[in-house]
Amino acid sequence: EIVMTQSPLSLPVSPGEPASFSCRSSQSLLDSNGYDYLDWYLQKPGQSPQVLIYWSSTRASGVPDRFSGSGSGTDFTLKISRVEAEDVGVYFCMQTLQTPYTFGQGTKLEIK
Amino acid sequence: QVQLQQSGPGLVKPSQTLSLTCAISGDSVSSNSAAWNWIRQSPSRGLEWLGRTFYKSKWFNDYAVSVKSRITINPDTSKNQFSLQVTSVTPDDTALYYCARWDSAKKTLDSWGQGTLVTVSS
Numbered sequence: 001e002i003v004m005t006q007s008p009l010s011l012p013v014s015p016g017e018p019a020s021f022s023c024r025s026s027q028s029l030l031d032s033n034g035y036d037y038l039d040w041y042l043q044k045p046g047q048s049p050q051v052l053i054y055w056s057s058t059r060a061s062g063v064p065d066r067f068s069g070s071g072s073g074t075d076f077t078l079k080i081s082r083v084e085a086e087d088v089g090v091y092f093c094m095q096t097l098q099t100p101y102t103f104g105q106g107t108k109l110e111i112k
Numbered sequence: 113q114v115q116l117q118q119s120g121p122g123l124v125k126p127s128q129t130l131s132l133t134c135a136i137s138g139d140s141v142s143s144n145s146a147a148w149n150w151i152r153q154s155p156s157r158g159l160e161w162l163g164r165t166f167y168k169s170k171w172f173n174d175y176a177v178s179v180k181s182r183i184t185i186n187p188d189t190s191k192n193q194f195s196l197q198v199t200s201v202t203p204d205d206t207a208l209y210y211c212a213r214w215d216s217a218k219k220t221l222d223s224w225g226q227g228t229l230v231t232v233s234s
Contacts, residue, residue, distance in 0.1 A: 001177075039220050048210055048227050049159075054220035092159060096219045100176045103159035 002026050002095050006104035013083045014112040021078040021107045023093035028073045029056075037097040040069055040078045043106075044089040053078060054096075085111055114138040116211050116225035124205075124232050130198040134211030134225055141187045141194055142167045147214035149221065150185060150196045154207035164214060165194055201232045 003026040013019045021040075029036045036056035041049040051060045053069035056076055066081040080087060090106040120132035132150075139146060147166035153159050163175035165185045175183050184197045198205060209230055213223040 035219075037219055041221075048224035049221075050224070051220050051222055054218050058218075060220070060222065094159075094221075099161070099164075099174050101161040103161075105158050 001100050002029075002098065002102050004093055004095055004102050004104040006091075006093060006107050008107060009105065010108045010110065012110045012112050013080075015085060016082050019080040019083050019087075019109060021091050021093075023071075023076045023078070023104050025074045025076075025095055029076075029095050029097045030073050031097060036072050036076070037095060038069075038071070038076050039094045039096055040067075041092045041094060042087075042089050043092065044086075047089075049092060052091075083109070083111070114213055114223040116213065116223055118209070118211055118225040118228045120228055120230075122229055122231060124201050124230060125234050126202055126232055127200055130196070130201050130205060130209075130230055130232075132196045132209055132211070132228055132230070133193055134195070135191070135193040136213075137192075139213065141165075141192050142189055144168060145216045147216060148185070148187065148194045149212045149214055151210045151212055151221075152207040153210070153227075156204075157207070160207075162196070162198075166214075166216075203232045206230065206232045 005024045007022045029038050038056045040053040043049040057069040090108050092106045093104040115137045117135045124130045147164045149164040150162040182199045187194045209228045211225040212221040215222045
């Protein structure tokens with residue numbers, strides 16, 4: 001199975017400042033069709049995860065444009081251009097190239 | 113807008129069977145463009161995909177190796193829902209269980225149930 005590794009595990013950020021999350025996979029997530037099958041999810045406190053980004057860089061419906069995803073192959077990044085208080089929670093990456101789908105351990109975003 | 117509503121007991125005794133149901137609104141369990149998944153979350157394992165069921169001219173199931181011998185995911189077309197059964201549970205199966213819809217085009221889990229905390233204890 002594909003192993004997903006995220007860093008850092010905790011990320012304290014001041015409101016209005018940028019935030020960056022890293023995710024690495026143990027094998028390439030680039031499919032023959034040219035898509036990288038890497039999702040980003042946010043789990044807010046007490047809530048179910050919600051998808052932010054799919055195909056490495058495509059924002060899901062309703063996701064603010066301050067969220068952006070990038071990367072290909074085995075290295076991926078999620079960025080928040082200006083953190084807001086409502087962005088607190090745990091950010092997970094997940095590979096969707098093959099089953100079993102696997103998740104990273106998560107990065108907890110905290111507001112300073 | 114797809115909504116998933118989970119139901120089932122929150123306490124299961126060791127060696128017994130865990131059973132949860134996920135009722136679907138806004139889509140069909142028989143949809144050709146979706147798959148219906150179960151995922152669990154615990155402090156020790158993090159988020160763990162357990163398996164899925166989907167319809168492509170016939171029904172298919174796909175399970176994680178870690179639980180394959182103990183897990184069954186079944187669709188119920190008459191009630192537009194799907195279920196999870198895990199047999200011979202141990203305290204290690206204690207977790208928050210989620211159902212989720214897989215969009216086959218986007219290959220993403222775009223709708224999640226509210227979660228059910230299942231504790232395995234005598």
